[in-house]
Amino acid sequence: MKITEIKVILTCPNGRNFVLVKVCTDEGLYGCGEGTLNGNEPVAAKAIEHMAPLLIGMDPRRIEDIWQFVYHWPYFRGGPVYAAAAGAIDLALWDLAGKIAGAPVYQLLGGRCRVGAMVYRHAAGRDPAEAVENVRMFLAEGIKVVRVQQTGGVPGYGGAGTLGIAAPAREGLPGVETFEPSAYLTAVVPFLHDVRAELGDAVNLCHDVHERLTPTEAAGLARDLEPVRLFFLEDCLRPENLAGFRRVRAASSTPLAMGEVFWSRQQAMGLIAEQLIDYLRIAPMHVGGLTEARKIVAMAEFHQVRTAFHGAHDLGVIGQAAAVHLDVAIPNFGVQEWVDFTAMPEVCEVVGPPCRVEDGYAMAHEAPGLGVDIDEAAAAKFPYQPAYMPLVRRADGTMFVY
Numbered sequence: 001m002k003i004t005e006i007k008v009i010l011t012c013p014n015g016r017n018f019v020l021v022k023v024c025t026d027e028g029l030y031g032c033g034e035g036t037l038n039g040n041e042p043v044a045a046k047a048i049e050h051m052a053p054l055l056i057g058m059d060p061r062r063i064e065d066i067w068q069f070v071y072h073w074p075y076f077r078g079g080p081v082y083a084a085a086a087g088a089i090d091l092a093l094w095d096l097a098g099k100i101a102g103a104p105v106y107q108l109l110g111g112r113c114r115v116g117a118m119v120y121r122h123a124a125g126r127d128p129a130e131a132v133e134n135v136r137m138f139l140a141e142g143i144k145v146v147r148v149q150q151t152g153g154v155p156g157y158g159g160a161g162t163l164g165i166a167a168p169a170r171e172g173l174p175g176v177e178t179f180e181p182s183a184y185l186t187a188v189v190p191f192l193h194d195v196r197a198e199l200g201d202a203v204n205l206c207h208d209v210h211e212r213l214t215p216t217e218a219a220g221l222a223r224d225l226e227p228v229r230l231f232f233l234e235d236c237l238r239p240e241n242l243a244g245f246r247r248v249r250a251a252s253s254t255p256l257a258m259g260e261v262f263w264s265r266q267q268a269m270g271l272i273a274e275q276l277i278d279y280l281r282i283a284p285m286h287v288g289g290l291t292e293a294r295k296i297v298a299m300a301e302f303h304q305v306r307t308a309f310h311g312a313h314d315l316g317v318i319g320q321a322a323a324v325h326l327d328v329a330i331p332n333f334g335v336q337e338w339v340d341f342t343a344m345p346e347v348c349e350v351v352g353p354p355c356r357v358e359d360g361y362a363m364a365h366e367a368p369g370l371g372v373d374i375d376e377a378a379a380a381k382f383p384y385q386p387a388y389m390p391l392v393r394r395a396d397g398t399m400f401v402y
């Protein structure tokens, strides 16, 4: 079997850009993958197109060897763009392997460890009462874990601590959010205590800091939130400096989660080896695909770190399906972040079917491969729309450095 063509499809159904690939073979079978990189989709697409000629003629069943080739050939190895490109190719090769074997990918990864992957959903509110109401909507659907954020009265990524959003400088550019950590900390600690008091102890709650604190601030927050007994506190620091995580660890027993921006094993190794986190938040497609993700996950297993794979709106149906196949096949699964693509009709027209959630558990597809397909004609109806990540500045205009 030989790779004959790699199609790269850049599409924007339901206002979200996705980078999709089809790896085609001389035997008529093809594999579907995804390399969506939030706010950088055309760059990831170009990287895949750039490496595609090198892969033509290769045997797509040599998944590990192709991964090593894709990682090492550029000389300047790694980076989020090439990792996403490698992930797109890798997901397509696992999809193809499943189709060849006539088995879902989770069977190729060692078979089931569980019925489904427990998911967590996102709730928010301007005040505790509104947040509790939104959490309870998910609990009524059978959801077992809910991330809860304070929205702060103005629309903003970080919610509490967001002092305002300035209009874009011109059409097509992102708005600029003004954020102050002191305002965030003042608001969010009583907010989360009140949410916990209203919901009782049995509900699993997470909270995401979006890397917006210093080590001292994060250590204080983790300590102040100990009585809230979070399922985990997410992204309390920027991840580059392990010393900061050591400080937060020493200050409290609040469980910590980190890793949605990671694109390599090197970024995860220190946090895992020193047991500085409890939950690893990588997305398999962003670290180079299932081939690399399962190695990082095995490393985490050896150090009693569980997974909480990234699964927000910034990755799509194929990346989500691949994550669920790994979720159900690994012993150290923790929880899976979740977006409901079944509620997005244009997305479902382009790529699908999305995985279903039953009583709070995402079900891996049973069809051979990843269990998803791409409709190229439908994708062409929703062309790429330029979109950039939002900017954040301090009240005095300083660029906010996470």
Ligand code: MG
Binding pocket: 208, 210, 234, 235, 260
């Ligand atoms: Mg996060």
